[in-house]
Amino acid sequence: MTTPTSTEIPFLELHEVSTLIRTRQLSSREVTEAMLERIDSLEPRLQAFATVMAESALAEADRADSLLDRGSWLGDLHGVPVAVKDLANTHDAPTGAGTTIHADFRPDFDATVVARLRTAGAVILGKLRLTEGAFTGHHPDLPTPVNPWDAGTWSGVSSSGSGVATAAGLCFASLGSDTGGSIRLPSSANGVTGLKPTWGRVSRHGIFALAPSLDHIGPMTRSSRDAAIVLRAIAGHDPADPTSSLEPVPDYLQRLRVDGAPVVGFDRKLAEEHFDAATNEMLEDTIETLTDLGWRVLAVETPGFEAAAKEWTALCGVETAGVHSETYPARADEYGPDLSGLIEIGRGLSAVDYHRLLESRRDFTGRMRTLMADIDLLLLPGIGVGSPTIAQMANLGSDQKLFAAVTVPTAPIDNCGMPSITLPAGFTDRGTPLAAQFVGGDFTEPLVLAAGHAFQQVTDFHTSHPAGL
Numbered sequence: 001m002t003t004p005t006s007t008e009i010p011f012l013e014l015h016e017v018s019t020l021i022r023t024r025q026l027s028s029r030e031v032t033e034a035m036l037e038r039i040d041s042l043e044p045r046l047q048a049f050a051t052v053m054a055e056s057a058l059a060e061a062d063r064a065d066s067l068l069d070r071g072s073w074l075g076d077l078h079g080v081p082v083a084v085k086d087l088a089n090t091h092d093a094p095t096g097a098g099t100t101i102h103a104d105f106r107p108d109f110d111a112t113v114v115a116r117l118r119t120a121g122a123v124i125l126g127k128l129r130l131t132e133g134a135f136t137g138h139h140p141d142l143p144t145p146v147n148p149w150d151a152g153t154w155s156g157v158s159s160s161g162s163g164v165a166t167a168a169g170l171c172f173a174s175l176g177s178d179t180g181g182s183i184r185l186p187s188s189a190n191g192v193t194g195l196k197p198t199w200g201r202v203s204r205h206g207i208f209a210l211a212p213s214l215d216h217i218g219p220m221t222r223s224s225r226d227a228a229i230v231l232r233a234i235a236g237h238d239p240a241d242p243t244s245s246l247e248p249v250p251d252y253l254q255r256l257r258v259d260g261a262p263v264v265g266f267d268r269k270l271a272e273e274h275f276d277a278a279t280n281e282m283l284e285d286t287i288e289t290l291t292d293l294g295w296r297v298l299a300v301e302t303p304g305f306e307a308a309a310k311e312w313t314a315l316c317g318v319e320t321a322g323v324h325s326e327t328y329p330a331r332a333d334e335y336g337p338d339l340s341g342l343i344e345i346g347r348g349l350s351a352v353d354y355h356r357l358l359e360s361r362r363d364f365t366g367r368m369r370t371l372m373a374d375i376d377l378l379l380l381p382g383i384g385v386g387s388p389t390i391a392q393m394a395n396l397g398s399d400q401k402l403f404a405a406v407t408v409p410t411a412p413i414d415n416c417g418m419p420s421i422t423l424p425a426g427f428t429d430r431g432t433p434l435a436a437q438f439v440g441g442d443f444t445e446p447l448v449l450a451a452g453h454a455f456q457q458v459t460d461f462h463t464s465h466p467a468g469l
Contacts, residue, residue: 046170064078129144135320136342149191162174174221176219179316196414203217204244303364315361
């Protein structure tokens, strides 16, 4: 490829900038300096970064260039600037997890996912903002990331900083976390590709938890191909996280091809009951694209998604109360209303009630596995209300229809732990992004990523970028 101009560099896909660095058309330092200058220019407006790690990033870039000088190339992340959500421990920067209580916490080790990115040669530009404790609301004393497509449009929940930074060309990939939708919702809102892996596929060691049995760590990127590159680097068993899977890690990048004609399940009744008109129109357009690819779209009945979404809050609340037991209620006055409200739900639940929720979760997971045995992928939207505004989302707690539209496509997939990919799939009348979601069975990331790549080979939604940046 020809060497891009300085204005083109920020919106290259990760694999493209990787090729330019590997072939020495650009140095890692040149790319890193360009990204740091861009962050310096746009960060006052977008508020995506909790911490910019300029000094260490430049040192990592120089190290990457030095290795290339000696003929050593570490792989597709070598010298590529990325950023991580500020709930992943970094030994050389604070990890505040969107809180004020932990704002000055300096861990003495890297989270496994950060260590693996560094081992793969990535340059860590900084730590990205998130909601308080990775729940739904930003702490009232901390900034909220601004959607680069439209300042009045919601930027998503927990991984909002990751979505904003990736969409705005402030990094070539980011890490997010997903407990109830926090990779998929910001990916949808900001028009990027987000992968929620199977629970246990990626280590959670060194990650500030929201609800450990629901938490997933995954990449947010410009494309499915880029997501495959990042997942390949961070996936795999970790002795420091005994819940991480022993399942072998395939070479996702080498398996970005769909064999045969996948069967895609779609629950039209669920869509008509819970998703708005713009979302349903996008889903019908997506089905048309899949049909043109020769894929078979099959009508299915999903197993109790609305009930699973409602139960998610209480399940999450119990685990979150445990995570915060050392600081809540002892320092309750330092918490924002959303996180403290969730903890109170968890603290107020009886053991009998919690047992019933666990039984319901196991039942739902079993029925999802039965469903996925008959199809290859399940089609859902990334969010069930098309690109909501900040004003709309202010009513999330009181508007049950809105709550269902947001949580029904996302929270149940965390309950059962299955992998999914969120893909840009259209635009609203005001030019903001819409997204589709492909869900796969346990450990079918190769298929999920290949399906995303196939979709992006025949559509160009993922190549669009916010204007004026």
